[in-house]
Amino acid sequence: MKTLDNLRAAMRRDQVWDFMVPRQALELDMSHGTILYLEDISVTFDGFRAINHLNLYIDAGELRCIIGPNGAGKTTMMDIITGKTRPDTGTAWFGQTIDLLRLSEPEIASVGIGRKFQKPTVFEQHAVLENLELAMAADKRVWPTLLARLTPEQRERIDEVLETIGLQDQRDQRAGALSHGQKQWLEIGMLLMQNPYLLLVDEPVAGMTHQEMDRTAELLRSLAGKHSVVVVEHDMDFVRSIADKVTVLHQGSVLAEGSMDEVRNDPRVIEVYLGGGP
Template sequence: METVLEIKDLIISFDGFRAVNGVTTSVQKGEVRFFIGPNGAGKTTLLDAICGRVHPQHGSIIFNGDKNIMHYPEHKLVNIGIGRKFQVPSVFTSLSVYENMEVSVVKKRGIAASLFSEITEAQQEKINKVLTLVDLNNCAGKKAADLSHGQKQWLEIAMLLVQDLQLILLDEPVAGMGRRETTKTGELLRKIAQHCTVIVVEHDMEFVREFASKVTVMHEGHILDEGSVEQVQKNPKVIDVYLGRGGENCA
């Protein structure tokens, strides 16, 4: 399989504390890769490094086999195909769903420019295609403020997809959702993986078990284990430091 992201010997320190300590892993094209582990394991810090919010002190982050993106600024990462969604939706609530998509489709030229840009017919087709993918096509004229929590999450994912990204990073995308919306989000991630690779940091182990292609378990800045959900759940070390701490819903 084609490797989209390769991380080698990554070290990220804050005031002498190593939040990520020698992490090496790779993510393949079309994966829905979940990073799980106890609080403070280094999962979100690793995402921060991939999307340019923090800069590692050592190692490399190779994108598409030839670009070491370890010191790229966030805006440049979007331009080469990497986008990040945070836990709390950051849509423009005063705009409609479609207007949010219009802003996002021309975002590479800057927010100010996008507000005064004409949308091409090809971009309109792209917006409609993505809204259909995330099941928001019937809400196109609705104010983003009036969407449910889950719909706001899906809109923000759509705003990433319309930018033709190759890799999207999602931080706890089902937090605050009921089971129906959680399941629908997992089904959406499977659809998305046909177009771009997905990395997820998540706490909901039921969600992880049902929708992960592969799981990376982190603990104290290290990778503790990596493989299928079934494989990692049988690892005594994972049971001891993760699943054994308050059950399967902790992360």
């Protein structure tokens, strides 16, 4: 497969030629308007079926929210997309041509799938600006030489991302001194430095103040169109504030899909959330 060979060649180059972002070697084919196809995916852990014949399609540039009770399989679904967990059955395609199940975890990252985990993992001792710079190089061995060698394009990209995440005034601050919300935005910024086609975000507003939540909603909305964004989130007010289309997962399958109002009024969804409450 040609694209896969190109990608692997680019990744090999990346080990030598330091901070080039390898994904740019790859032009993702989204000619059908769909960026991600998960079809008939199942995963069993010790006899327990965490994902059960899951079908999920994400459009190019859309912002999708995934909700569902604890244990519904939301994180496992993200683990499958990123290659951390391999499904027992099913298919996972990125655009028209990339078979995710044939790629390793680092290869999946370099074809343009970025994942933000719940806990921010910024480099606390480094300045905000340096965090963004360092995020350009996967290979930590090149970091000592990286900062002195940025091209004008790379500096421009950093300024653009600083503006997107709203941390221009904090650019020279130590990341460790940021608020919880600011760290989360910085980490999203670090993912943006890789210019991903698809961004996966797990529970972005946990622990945030209301003001930070509003700012995060704005940020995620501003990414849609330029990227596809999949957000897993428990906070219903937050989901309502950002969602176009919502997918409800339950017992490893899609229970309902539609606008927030459609899924909220779906009797099956109401039943699943009865008692527990999202």
